[in-house]
Amino acid sequence: MNNIKIGNVTLEQSAALAPMAGVADKSYRLMCREYGAAYTVSEMVSAKGICYSDKKTAELCTITEGERPMGIQLFGSEPDFMAEAVKIVLEYNPDIIDINMGCPVPKVVNTGAGSALMRNPVLAAEITEAAVKAAGNVPVTVKIRSGWSADTLNAMEMAKAVEYAGAAAVAVHGRTRDQFYSGTADYSVIKAVKDAVKIPVIGNGDVTDGKSCLRMYRETGCDLVMVGRGSYGNPFIFEEIRAALEGRAYTPPTVEEKMQIMLRHIRLMLENSKKTEEYAIHEARKHAAWYMNGYYGSAKFRGRCYTLASYEEAEKLADEFAELQRNILHKNQLKNSLNMTNG
Numbered sequence: 223m224n225n226i227k228i229g230n231v232t233l234e235q236s237a238a239l240a241p242m243a244g245v246a247d248k249s250y251r252l253m254c255r256e257y258g259a260a261y262t263v264s265e266m267v268s269a270k271g272i273c274y275s276d277k278k279t280a281e282l283c284t285i286t287e288g289e290r291p292m293g294i295q296l297f298g299s300e301p302d303f304m305a306e307a308v309k310i311v312l313e314y315n316p317d318i319i320d321i322n323m324g325c326p327v328p329k330v331v332n333t334g335a336g337s338a339l340m341r342n343p344v345l346a347a348e349i350t351e352a353a354v355k356a357a358g359n360v361p362v363t364v365k366i367r368s369g370w371s372a373d374t375l376n377a378m379e380m381a382k383a384v385e386y387a388g389a390a391a392v393a394v395h396g397r398t399r400d401q402f403y404s405g406t407a408d409y410s411v412i413k414a415v416k417d418a419v420k421i422p423v424i425g426n427g428d429v430t431d432g433k434s435c436l437r438m439y440r441e442t443g444c445d446l447v448m449v450g451r452g453s454y455g456n457p458f459i460f461e462e463i464r465a466a467l468e469g470r471a472y473t474p475p476t477v478e479e480k481m482q483i484m485l486r487h488i489r490l491m492l493e494n495s496k497k498t499e500e501y502a503i504h505e506a507r508k509h510a511a512w513y514m515n516g517y518y519g520s521a522k523f524r525g526r527c528y529t530l531a532s533y534e535e536a537e538k539l540a541d542e543f544a545e546l547q548r549n550i551l552h553k554n555q556l557k558n559s560l561n562m563t564n565g
Contacts, residue, residue, distance in 0.1 A: 223235065223236060223464070223467065223468070228318060228361050228363060228422055229359075231291055231317050231318055234260040235446060235467075237259065237435055237446070237447045237448070237449050238260050238261035238449070239254045239261070239448070239450075239453060239460075240449060240450035240453075241263035241264060241295045241322070242265070242451075243265045243266045243325075243327075245265075245508075246262070246264075247265060247505075248494045249487060249493075250457075250487075252289060253487055255288055257459075257460045258460035258464045259457075260291075260446065261318075261446075262289050262291075263292065263295050263318075264285075264293065264294045266322050266325060267282045267297070267311070268296075268297060269298030269307035269308075270303045272310050273303050273310070283311050283316075285315065285316060291318070292316060292318075293317060293320045294311045294316040295320040295321070296311070296320070297325060297335045297336055299334030299345070299349070301345075304349050304356075305355065308353050308357050308362075309356050312360065318360065318361050318363055318390075319353060319361070320363045320364070321349060321353055321362065321363070323336065323337065323365060324336065324337050324340075324366050324367040324393075324395050325337055326403075337366075337367050338399075339380075340367055340370045340374075340399060341374070343383040346364070346380060346384060347387040348387070351387040351388055354387065355388075361390035362388065362389055362390060363389060364384040365392075365393040366380050366395070367395050367399055368396050368397060368408055369398045370399045371398050371400045372398055372400065377414070377415050378414050378415055385419045385420065391421050391422040392415065392419065392421060393448055394415050394424070395426040395427050407427025409427075409438065412425045412427075413442040413443060416444055422446065423445055424444060424446045425442045426447075426450060427450075428452075429450075429452050429463075430451075430452035431459065431462055431466075432462045432467075434452075435447050435449075435466060436467070447463070454515075455509065455513035455514070456512070457483070457487075462474070478544045478548075481513070481540035481541075481544045484509070484510055484536075487509055487513075488533060491505060491506045491509070492533060500531070503530055503532060503533065507529075508528075510536060510539070511523075518550045519550075523543050526539055
């Protein structure tokens with residue numbers, strides 16, 4: 223496996239886990255690292271919130287060895303606050319500091335942060351420069367989108383601006399802010415950015431398996447691929463990508479194995495939660511549902527996932543779901559056998 227360097231940090235050139243607010247928490251990151259994610263990033267943290275001693279800062283910024291190499295992602299629209307926030311999070315010893323300039327969510331955009339900065343490359347560069355000066359020898363990266371809208375595709379301009387300001391790498395999600403997560407990612411924009419800058423470029427968007435990861439590398443020439451929604455209920459996507467990059471066959475987990483992995487994920491969430499078991503189980507519901515996507519009868523079971531109230535209920539549900547899939551497989555095998563006999 224080849225490596226790339228972002229500043230003084232060496233990463234495997236396979237696939238990284240994208241920062242996803244409300245999804246990629248500590249337990250999620252640990253699961254993905256276990257299955258081969260080359261790099262993880264914290265959930266998005268408000269620079270201004272950190273400066274005002276937000277109580278959630280320690281929970282969001284604390285890094286365990288199992289998550290490394292790991293970056294802390296900040297968002298904000300004011301260079302002074304960004305610089306101060308960087309100094310504060312350095313206490314948590316991140317490998318990389320990432321600045322979010324791509325989040326499309328209105329509550330972030332309306333503060334002038336996230337993808338709102340796509341409309342102001344000058345301010346984006348000022349924020350990056352302030353972060354770089356405050357970070358010392360910790361590399362600073364920036365995550366952007368292809369543009370604000372289809373008629374303002376300015377990812378190349380943004381990438382050049384943050385490169386000049388000292389960014390060590392830039393991650394590009396191949397969608398505009400107007401698209402949110404709809405439509406398809408435009409890989410030509412990622413390629414254009416790669417051709418325009420000298421720093422490493424991380425490609426993001428629509429990578430859901432080994433084949434699509436190879437396509438991202440082939441069509442964009444990017445230095446690293448970043449996986450977001452493709453990892454939902456699927457931490458083993460990183461194992462699949464590694465196999466694809468090495469030219470090896472990949473055997474996906476059986477439904478029984480997936481249910482055991484799901485339960486382990488929930489146990490990690492319970493262990494890492496700073497809140498009550500009730501709250502942790504509530505947070506685990508969506509993850510449990512994602513592990514069941516794509517199977518017969520999954521809609522009914524996903525609905526039941528959203529009413530889980532305890533780990534014991536999750537165990538029972540996992541057993542029932544695995545049993546249903548075994549029965550369906552057995553019926554299909556019998557049907558095929560009869561068809562062959564009658565034929």
